[in-house]
Amino acid sequence: MAGKVLVTGGAGYVGAHACKALARAGFTPVVFDNLSTGWAEAVKWGPLVRGDLMDRAAIDAALAEHRPVAVMHFAALSLVGESMRDPGRYWRVNIGGALNLLEGCAAAGVRNFVFSSTCATYGDQDGVLLTEETPQRPINAYGGSKLAIEGMLRDFGAAFGIAHVIFRYFNVAGADPEGEIGEQHRPETHLIPLMLDAVAGRRPALSVFGTDYPTPDGTCVRDYVHVADLAEAHVLGLRHLMQGRGNGVFCLGTGRGFSVREVIEASRAVTNREVPVLIAGRRPGDAAALVSSSSRAVQELGWEPRHSTLRQMIGDAWAWAQKPGFGA
Numbered sequence: 001m002a003g004k005v006l007v008t009g010g011a012g013y014v015g016a017h018a019c020k021a022l023a024r025a026g027f028t029p030v031v032f033d034n035l036s037t038g039w040a041e042a043v044k045w046g047p048l049v050r051g052d053l054m055d056r057a058a059i060d061a062a063l064a065e066h067r068p069v070a071v072m073h074f075a076a077l078s079l080v081g082e083s084m085r086d087p088g089r090y091w092r093v094n095i096g097g098a099l100n101l102l103e104g105c106a107a108a109g110v111r112n113f114v115f116s117s118t119c120a121t122y123g124d125q126d127g128v129l130l131t132e133e134t135p136q137r138p139i140n141a142y143g144g145s146k147l148a149i150e151g152m153l154r155d156f157g158a159a160f161g162i163a164h165v166i167f168r169y170f171n172v173a174g175a176d177p178e179g180e181i182g183e184q185h186r187p188e189t190h191l192i193p194l195m196l197d198a199v200a201g202r203r204p205a206l207s208v209f210g211t212d213y214p215t216p217d218g219t220c221v222r223d224y225v226h227v228a229d230l231a232e233a234h235v236l237g238l239r240h241l242m243q244g245r246g247n248g249v250f251c252l253g254t255g256r257g258f259s260v261r262e263v264i265e266a267s268r269a270v271t272n273r274e275v276p277v278l279i280a281g282r283r284p285g286d287a288a289a290l291v292s293s294s295s296r297a298v299q300e301l302g303w304e305p306r307h308s309t310l311r312q313m314i315g316d317a318w319a320w321a322q323k324p325g326f327g328a
């Protein structure tokens, strides 16, 4: 039941880990990536097509050449803060890219589609445990653009029979447990890699964005998921589609949230070093708490987030942080 899978954004953090999981499951990942934020060195399990989703002809050519059994769509701009400063870019790139890709899939006869959505589509929900049924009310342009694509997928699914799985990611963390790939953004904005850079002395301190949130210790609470577990969910989602089990929406979280302060505490335990910290103001667009139930993915896909302990996520990220990294 294998075949090729076109993976947009497969040179990026989550996409590259998904490629590894796909290859392990017997599929050939064909990466379609413009390398604006990804890394050619992260493409290790199949060919790289260097192309841009704003270029419909490039998408059509890749689909015609490789005839994939499915598309996994990771490529997107994904930074909350940036999306607040430059919303137009988020709407143009994320929506335009997804639209070109879906039109390309409809024309080429691709009928299985896995989409990376996000917990940022929920907005601020007073700390309730989020499920697939929770109403989505994004508070930033990033979340807004992803919610719009969810709607686009439903319309294309109905019109062209494109079966789709939507994954709403919570906070992806960690690195490949075998150390082949890891998280590396330019510029880095995510909590765990920034914290480990501060621990390693590569930056003076970690700024904690807000200590006056309505959470137990005043810092934001997030549900962290190991990137290898997230990648595995994509293989399960693909199998679900290929077995004809229909469309699905799944939250990929663990049901347990950790505050920024708790993440810092866990880092001390893993690295045996202090985290230099600077208390800063709130970052615009941040919700106080985002925690998800994982029960639907566990029950319907058989997902087991077995690597998603704070200790392993920080441990694997720490091991990766000590390597030279991509582009070194």
Ligand code: UDP
Pocket (backbone or CB within 6 Å): 080, 171, 189, 190, 191, 192, 194, 206, 207, 208, 209, 210, 220, 221, 222, 260, 283, 286
């Ligand atoms: N955060 C922080 N300092 C940083 C980066 C992030 O305090 O330098 C906080 C941020 O406010 C959020 C959490 O850490 O509450 C996770 O942020 P990240 O950017 O990693 O992921 P996001 O939740 O935005 O997807």
